[in-house]
Amino acid sequence: MMVIFPLPTLPEFLKPFDINGDGRIDPFEAAEALKRWVIFWRERPEQLTCDLNFDKACDLIDFSILLYYVGR
Numbered sequence: 001m002m003v004i005f006p007l008p009t010l011p012e013f014l015k016p017f018d019i020n021g022d023g024r025i026d027p028f029e030a031a032e033a034l035k036r037w038v039i040f041w042r043e044r045p046e047q048l049t050c051d052l053n054f055d056k057a058c059d060l061i062d063f064s065i066l067l068y069y070v071g072r
Contacts, residue, residue, distance in 0.1 A: 013052060014069055016040075030070045037066050 009023045017033040018025055025033050040050040041058045050058035052065040 010069060013054075014066070016049060017066060024072065025066075025070045027071050033066065033070070034063075037063060 010018055010025065014025070017036055019029040019032050019036075020026075037050050040047070044050075048056065048058065050062055052062040055061075
């Protein structure tokens with residue numbers, strides 16, 4: 001019997017944090033993804049790349065959204 005598992009895919013707004021482009025944020029790439037979020041938050045807040053819940057602010061809630069997707 002063949003078992004089929006769905007392939008995990010990240011929401012489109014999280015693609016900039018998928019370092020290796022495999023459709024998920026692996027625990028091995030989590031540190032780099034989190035670092036990338038912090039860089040967006042510090043250096044480019046006007047672009048709102050770090051705003052992951054679309055409330056026009058980059059804050060701890062957005063950071064927690066990114067953490068939620070690590071390893072999923």
